[in-house]
Amino acid sequence: MNAQPKPALSPAELDAFWMPFTANRQFKANPRLLARADGMRYWTVDGREVLDAVSGLWCVNAGHGRREITDAVTQQLNTMEFAPTFQMGHPIAFELANRLAAIAPPGMDRVFFTNSGSESVDTALKIAIAYHRARGAGQRTRFIGREKGYHGVGFGGMSVGGMVHNRKIFGSSMVPGVDHLPHTLDLGHNAFSRGLPHWGAHFANELERLIALHDASTIAAVIVEPISGSAGVILPPVGYLKRLREICDKHDILLIFDEVITGFGRTGKAFAAQSFDVTADLMTTAKGLTNGAVPMGAVFAQRKIYDALMQGPEGAIELFHGYTYSAHPVACAAALATLDIYTKEGLLTRAATLAPKWEEAVHSLRGTKHVIDVRNYGLIGAVELEPRAGKPGARAFDVFLECFERGVMVRQTGDVIAMSPPLIIEEKQITRIVETLTGVIRDTD
Ligand code: PXG
Numbered sequence: 001m002n003a004q005p006k007p008a009l010s011p012a013e014l015d016a017f018w019m020p021f022t023a024n025r026q027f028k029a030n031p032r033l034l035a036r037a038d039g040m041r042y043w044t045v046d047g048r049e050v051l052d053a054v055s056g057l058w059c060v061n062a063g064h065g066r067r068e069i070t071d072a073v074t075q076q077l078n079t080m081e082f083a084p085t086f087q088m089g090h091p092i093a094f095e096l097a098n099r100l101a102a103i104a105p106p107g108m109d110r111v112f113f114t115n116s117g118s119e120s121v122d123t124a125l126k127i128a129i130a131y132h133r134a135r136g137a138g139q140r141t142r143f144i145g146r147e148k149g150y151h152g153v154g155f156g157g158m159s160v161g162g163m164v165h166n167r168k169i170f171g172s173s174m175v176p177g178v179d180h181l182p183h184t185l186d187l188g189h190n191a192f193s194r195g196l197p198h199w200g201a202h203f204a205n206e207l208e209r210l211i212a213l214h215d216a217s218t219i220a221a222v223i224v225e226p227i228s229g230s231a232g233v234i235l236p237p238v239g240y241l242k243r244l245r246e247i248c249d250k251h252d253i254l255l256i257f258d259e260v261i262t263g264f265g266r267t268g269k270a271f272a273a274q275s276f277d278v279t280a281d282l283m284t285t286a287k288g289l290t291n292g293a294v295p296m297g298a299v300f301a302q303r304k305i306y307d308a309l310m311q312g313p314e315g316a317i318e319l320f321h322g323y324t325y326s327a328h329p330v331a332c333a334a335a336l337a338t339l340d341i342y343t344k345e346g347l348l349t350r351a352a353t354l355a356p357k358w359e360e361a362v363h364s365l366r367g368t369k370h371v372i373d374v375r376n377y378g379l380i381g382a383v384e385l386e387p388r389a390g391k392p393g394a395r396a397f398d399v400f401l402e403c404f405e406r407g408v409m410v411r412q413t414g415d416v417i418a419m420s421p422p423l424i425i426e427e428k429q430i431t432r433i434v435e436t437l438t439g440v441i442r443d444t445d
Contacts, residue, residue, distance in 0.1 A: 008045060009033065032404060037064035040422055040429055042409065050404065053419045053433045054411045058229060058261040059292030062341045063424040069293045069337040076333035085113075085327045093327035096335050100298060103339075103348070105273040108283055110306035113327040114297035117260035118152025120284035121223070123299045125156040125175075126321055127282060127309075128221035128254045134308045140220040140253075141177055144210055148183040150230035151223060151258050151284075160223050163231065179210050181224070185234045187384070191373040192366055193235070194359055200237030207247045216251035221282070226272035229261040232416030233375050233382030241278040254281040254305075260297075264288030265342060265423050267378035268352030275352075275378065281305060291338040296331035347423040351379040357427055361434040362419070368441050370395060381419040383437065388445075399440050408436040 014028040033045040040063055042050045055061055076092075083090040093113070101109035112127070114120045125143060132140035145151065145160030152158070158166055159175035162183065167174070182203055190197035211219065226241060228234040248255040257280035262272035265288065269275045273283065282305065286297035309318045325331070342348050351358075355378055362381040363374050373384040388395045393414050400412035410433075411418040417437065421429070 039063045051408045053408055053421045055420050055422045056292050058420045059287035061264050061288040061423045062291045063422040069334050072333040072337035073330055076330050080329055083329050090329055092332040096332045099339050103270040104300050105279045107302045108300040110301040112299040115295045115325050116297050117286035118154045118157050120286055120297035120299050121151040121157035122154040124256050124282045124284050131305050131308050132220050142219045143178045144222040146181040146224050148231035181206050187373050196235050197237045201239035204240045204243035211251055219253050221254040221256050223256040225258045226262050232413045233418050235377055241276050245278050256282040258284045260286045265348040270348045290334040294331040294334040350423045361430045368438055383417045385415045387415045398444050402440045406436050408433050
């Protein structure tokens with residue numbers, strides 16, 4: 001395959017693309033450009049090999065350059081590049097929904113397709129409101145999110161999310177009636193926990209307090225990530241999610257799990273709900289659904305939610321919601337090929353097999369200078385660094401840059417280095433990632 005260097009872009013050629021979640025001026029002064037990918041690796045435009053420790057952006061779970069997906073997408077493009085799904089349908093959309101229902105947590109056998117995690121979240125929030133209304137509880141419109149939660153960038157997802165930078169500019173335009181649970185990160189009690197921390201289940205009881213404040217009859221749903229990713233990997237304390245489930249049940253409030261990063265094998269089962277043995281009412285997904293090859297998201301719903309909305313005259317549209325590209329045939333083809341790979345190669349459970357080695361490896365960073373916490377679950381890892389005085393995030397950003405120079409791509413968020421490698425990773429690559437990261441942290445001021 002061609003790993004030939006590509007001509008570098010001139011500064012002027014970098015101007016027009018307004019990059020997402022990027023320090024545009026800093027990046028364009030010193031761009032990091034990727035040209036090719038295969039298996040566990042990227043190659044930069046100048047032909048340098050980089051080991052991918054983050055599955056692109058938590059999405060390429062089966063590794064890069066999967067021929068089966070390319071072939072399925074090519075064939076679909078050659079057969080029918082687009083078909084509408086408003087008052088029309090095409091067979092592989094139904095096939096994909098059935099295949100997804102078969103691997104979903106118990107009872108989640110109704111699937112609404114979107115094109116991204118953000119759209120999945122906004123869709124789930126709308127379904128929650130529509131569900132209550134259909135049952136005669138139209139006053140249940142409030143949502144409870146969580147501090148440090150990330151649910152994408154739509155107005156709904158941003159409002160229930162709890163990332164300050166994503167919210168502060170848009171504060172006055174938020175969806176009204178949203179409150180937030182406290183986050184569960186507490187280094188004082190839980191630093192260097194291996195797997196789930198044992199302290200902190202009581203944070204879930206804060207939900208009772210918020211319900212008492214707003215009254216259950218006004219609340220539609222609680223939305224949390226089973227494991228927060230973007231906030232720097234925050235793990236649920238043992239028993240915490242079960243407690244949320246119990247409180248929601250008691251008050252007839254829907255529980256939404258945002259599994260955009262935890263879905264499709266990341267935690268050692270198909271979904272984190274299965275790893276933690278807690279089932280939500282709605283589940284949002286994207287990313288690993290198509291191995292990142294084509295944008296697609298999916299919202300899974302318990303059948304009771306779908307059934308509650310299937311009322312009114314036969315000819316009435318039950319839910320006024322959808323996207324031109326919901327169940328896009330090319331995305332469906334990519335997702336079906338991806339699910340075939342996951343199944344054939346046992347990737348939905350491979351993270352569980354590798355977790356002990358992964359845990360051992362990432363926790364070897366304990367004791368390295370600057371390291372104040374290490375967190376892990378399945379094939380997720382995070383290393384939190386002591387911030388530089390007055391410069392939050394600067395140390396971890398330098399570590400991210402230097403890791404890239406030394407041939408390993410990690411993610412930086414605040415003072416946390418996050419890792420979520422493709423589920424095809426080999427043990428020697430785990431070692432390489434952790435050795436590189438250790439060396440870089442040691443060499444960073
Ligand atoms: N929910 C969750 C839990 C996510 O992690 C979204 C929704 C939004 O998905 P889209 O497809 O609209 O971007 C996400 C996205 C990171 C990182 O490095 C995480 C995400 C995106 C980019 C970077 O942690 N998650």
